[in-house]
Amino acid sequence: MAYKIEKAEEIAENIFELWIKAPHVARNAKAGQFLVIRINDKGERIPLTVSGVDGDLVRIVFMKVGKTTMFLSTLGVGDFIEDVAGPLGHPSEIKKWGRCVVIGGGVGIACLPILAKALRDSGNEVTGIIGARNESLILLKDELSSFCDEFVVCTDDGSCGYHGFPVDILKKKLEEGSVDCVWIIGPAIMMKITSLATIPYNVKTFVSLNPIMVDGTGMCGSCRVTIDGETKFACVDGPEFEASLVDWDELMTRQKVYTEEELKSRELFEDHTCECGGH
Amino acid sequence: MGKRKPEERIEDFKEVDTGFSAQDAVLESLRCMDCVKPQCIKGCPVNIDIPGFIMAISKEDFRKAADIIKADNMLPAICGRVCPQEDQCEGTCVLGIKGKPVRIGALERFVADWERENGLLRPEVKDKTGKRVAVVGSGPAGITAAAELAKEGHSVTIFESLHKAGGVLTYGIPSFRLPKDIVKTEIDQVLKLGAELKLNHIVGRSVPVEELLSYNAVFLGTGAGLPSFMGIEGENLNGVYSANEFLTRVNLMHADSFPEYDTPVLKKGRVVVVGGGNVAMDSARVAKRMGSEVTLIYRRRKEDLPAREAEIENAIEEGIEFICCANPVRILGEGSVIGVECVRMEMCEADADGRPCPVPMKGEDALFTIDADVVIEAIGQSPNPLLISLIENLERGKRGNVITDDETGLTSIENVYAAGDVATGAATVIEAMGAAKRTARAINEKFKD
Numbered sequence A: 001m002a003y004k005i006e007k008a009e010e011i012a013e014n015i016f017e018l019w020i021k022a023p024h025v026a027r028n029a030k031a032g033q034f035l036v037i038r039i040n041d042k043g044e045r046i047p048l049t050v051s052g053v054d055g056d057l058v059r060i061v062f063m064k065v066g067k068t069t070m071f072l073s074t075l076g077v078g079d080f081i082e083d084v085a086g087p088l089g090h091p092s093e094i095k096k097w098g099r100c101v102v103i104g105g106g107v108g109i110a111c112l113p114i115l116a117k118a119l120r121d122s123g124n125e126v127t128g129i130i131g132a133r134n135e136s137l138i139l140l141k142d143e144l145s146s147f148c149d150e151f152v153v154c155t156d157d158g159s160c161g162y163h164g165f166p167v168d169i170l171k172k173k174l175e176e177g178s179v180d181c182v183w184i185i186g187p188a189i190m191m192k193i194t195s196l197a198t199i200p201y202n203v204k205t206f207v208s209l210n211p212i213m214v215d216g217t218g219m220c221g222s223c224r225v226t227i228d229g230e231t232k233f234a235c236v237d238g239p240e241f242e243a244s245l246v247d248w249d250e251l252m253t254r255q256k257v258y259t260e261e262e263l264k265s266r267e268l269f270e271d272h273t274c275e276c277g278g279h
Numbered sequence B: 001m002g003k004r005k006p007e008e009r010i011e012d013f014k015e016v017d018t019g020f021s022a023q024d025a026v027l028e029s030l031r032c033m034d035c036v037k038p039q040c041i042k043g044c045p046v047n048i049d050i051p052g053f054i055m056a057i058s059k060e061d062f063r064k065a066a067d068i069i070k071a072d073n074m075l076p077a078i079c080g081r082v083c084p085q086e087d088q089c090e091g092t093c094v095l096g097i098k099g100k101p102v103r104i105g106a107l108e109r110f111v112a113d114w115e116r117e118n119g120l121l122r123p124e125v126k127d128k129t130g131k132r133v134a135v136v137g138s139g140p141a142g143i144t145a146a147a148e149l150a151k152e153g154h155s156v157t158i159f160e161s162l163h164k165a166g167g168v169l170t171y172g173i174p175s176f177r178l179p180k181d182i183v184k185t186e187i188d189q190v191l192k193l194g195a196e197l198k199l200n201h202i203v204g205r206s207v208p209v210e211e212l213l214s215y216n217a218v219f220l221g222t223g224a225g226l227p228s229f230m231g232i233e234g235e236n237l238n239g240v241y242s243a244n245e246f247l248t249r250v251n252l253m254h255a256d257s258f259p260e261y262d263t264p265v266l267k268k269g270r271v272v273v274v275g276g277g278n279v280a281m282d283s284a285r286v287a288k289r290m291g292s293e294v295t296l297i298y299r300r301r302k303e304d305l306p307a308r309e310a311e312i313e314n315a316i317e318e319g320i321e322f323i324c325c326a327n328p329v330r331i332l333g334e335g336s337v338i339g340v341e342c343v344r345m346e347m348c349e350a351d352a353d354g355r356p357c358p359v360p361m362k363g364e365d366a367l368f369t370i371d372a373d374v375v376i377e378a379i380g381q382s383p384n385p386l387l388i389s390l391i392e393n394l395e396r397g398k399r400g401n402v403i404t405d406d407e408t409g410l411t412s413i414e415n416v417y418a419a420g421d422v423a424t425g426a427a428t429v430i431e432a433m434g435a436a437k438r439t440a441r442a443i444n445e446k447f448k449d
């Protein structure tokens, strides 16, 4: 059984969205959960956040970083993905927190609309802050802002919105004392640095960890992370954890286990696509 | 039954044992004395009519032999290969008292392979009963239960969270012991009985618990897939794997053929495997086949190794180094593994199970270090809590296993049954199948009321 791509679009530079028909995932997915795809028989299983749901369709948004995401970006409407499993992981802790800030960095922004909507639907006031290197990397701006009471775009080079990092805006809001709960989703280094800001204020801060996964069901331990000194499996115990308890350096080291292999895979794929146009 | 030469077989993942020819099988069958009170049957967890099928082999009626085996065991090509026969059927065969037992496992394998090559017959399926049964997990337990239930005419849906069926048979046991086309053929046979297989469905997530409990009966065959870690320093360094991860990357994802297949696995020089069971032997032998130098560390004595005898012998022949009576205390390295610090163990008085207890020796001399680029921990698995912890009021034992009635497999919840590793903790293929079969019969009986 393969899963059909119903919509496909490049929504920012090197960032793509696909809507895939996968009723078993769509029917049950909640904010904070992810799915695992395997494109074809030779493919790797990779985890991607469920970034939206529409009837039987689920949306994934991904950045081209290596072989699998490059291959995925060549697929279009009517193509099939061999395997889509999910939803996986615990949903975000959605309840009435009060005033929530959701922060997205890079492709992590993709996780926010479904989260902001769920928080809003539970009676929270939501501030959305998104950050990217420059304007061409900003995604889902209109969609996300429609679920936020307050919305700020930041770019590192000032090409759009605030010139600077989301953490600057977060600090201001924390100083004002108007934050009850924070979500930060993005590259590990961005989550680490941004979350440092909330520690002095003792504000509940969630981050979504992205270690290397295989099954996503708790069967292999590839995704282990250290939380408050204890080993956890991010796929089943997370992927969201409290920021101040995360061993960030370990996570970032473990993400690099296969750097050599990833490079080789990517080069082979690029050579191959040059020669025959992707087929 | 022949075996390929070690230096040849460590170059690939093809099967090590070459099996009986028809002539060898008939000759071996003639050794069986067709005992009046066959002890072998008692040793087989599913009580196959062993002398019955062996007599059929001796008359060269292989079809009949297959039918006799199939009456009790749906997956003979698998069991003939992976059963710990020395502890089961062959362990109780009377010829084993003075000499060599009849090679029942090899004969079973021969018959199953013969049948596969000469056309499988589909068993009869009764008319549809309208009862719906959900089978969770497609390992040996789930597959066996599904077959028994489908034959009775119930509508069976098998849910499997991975992208391939078979459980440990697919992702755990390597193809040089159990070729994957054999697993596939045996599973396809069960599907031909009309059971529906839904891959990529994680019950508890893709199928909510309420939906699961809406079936007329539920069979939990989710196995014992949760890997244990030792809990020592350095365990999260790059290069430390659970056996499950290492084996899954290779057996399920074909990382041995990277970059033709996309999934990577570290194939570095020195591999240390921790443990002494089948899982440890498989990990060591897989690493060997990817070109590593492999050392296995086991905390008890060599004679205590719990793995199948034949597999220990194979591992030794293939050049795996064994260090017994030793246990890792620390994994060394910064970022990535560079070595393992171990302590020598001595054996003390027997524990409650009658096995001598290993305890670490004291003093500086007791510690030693070995170089390693990869460490694979094969120290045990327990039931994966993902689904079973979501089912309210499902009673579980200390080790996380689902508590069931021995006879019927019934859990603490009405219409919810469980069998296999999820109920017993990590055990064997044939035990999982035997329990699944009894449980399926209990479900069939229940539906008759």
Ligand SMILES: Cc1cc2nc3c(=O)[nH]c(=O)nc-3n(C[C@H](O)[C@H](O)[C@H](O)COP(=O)(O)OP(=O)(O)OC[C@H]3O[C@@H](n4cnc5c(N)ncnc54)[C@H](O)[C@@H]3O)c2cc1C
Pocket (backbone or CB within 6 Å): A034, A044, A045, A046, A047, A048, A049, A050, A051, A061, A062, A063, A064, A065, A066, A067, A068, A069, A070, A107, A110, A209, A210, A211, A212, A213, A214, A239, A255, A256, A259, A262, A263, A266
């Ligand atoms: C829970 C979770 C949710 C995620 N959600 C998204 C998302 O919504 N959008 C998105 O663009 N990315 C997401 N990622 C990251 C995404 O899985 C990786 O970008 C992807 O696996 C890269 O594969 P590749 O072959 O293209 O690149 P590779 O060249 O193989 O790897 C590039 C980098 O991606 C990471 N990576 C590689 N393989 C895996 C793997 N099997 N599992 C996890 N990380 C891996 C590594 O850190 C690696 O250095 C998520 C990761 C996790 C764990």
Ligand SMILES: Cc1cc2nc3c(=O)[nH]c(=O)nc-3n(C[C@H](O)[C@H](O)[C@H](O)COP(=O)(O)OP(=O)(O)OC[C@H]3O[C@@H](n4cnc5c(N)ncnc54)[C@H](O)[C@@H]3O)c2cc1C
Pocket (backbone or CB within 6 Å): B082, B083, B084, B136, B137, B138, B139, B140, B141, B142, B159, B160, B161, B162, B165, B166, B167, B168, B169, B172, B173, B201, B202, B203, B204, B221, B222, B223, B224, B225, B247, B278, B279, B282, B308, B384, B386, B387, B419, B420, B421, B422, B426, B427, B428, B429, B430, B432
């Ligand atoms: C490496 C290794 C080597 C072994 N060697 C031998 C041997 O030589 N001889 C022998 O007799 N035994 C051996 N065993 C043990 C034997 O494989 C197991 O006892 C047997 O597979 C148990 O069968 P099972 O059906 O209970 O579980 P499993 O085979 O573990 O199957 C469980 C299945 O359920 C699926 N699942 C789990 N949770 C869910 C969920 N929530 N939703 C959907 N699906 C789910 C899993 O993905 C899996 O496919 C070995 C085990 C391992 C790991």
Ligand code: SF4
Pocket (backbone or CB within 6 Å): B043, B044, B045, B046, B047, B048, B050, B073, B079, B080, B083, B085, B088, B089, B090, B104, B105, B108, B430
């Ligand atoms: S199923 Fe296993 S124990 Fe039973 S006869 Fe066959 S090999 Fe022996």
Ligand code: SF4
Pocket (backbone or CB within 6 Å): B031, B032, B033, B034, B035, B038, B039, B040, B041, B050, B051, B092, B093, B094, B095, B102, B104
């Ligand atoms: S115990 Fe041994 S000799 Fe006797 S019937 Fe069984 S296999 Fe044959």
Ligand code: FES
Pocket (backbone or CB within 6 Å): A212, A213, A214, A215, A216, A217, A218, A219, A220, A221, A222, A223, A224, A233, A234, A235, A236
């Ligand atoms: S990805 Fe295998 S246990 Fe988390």
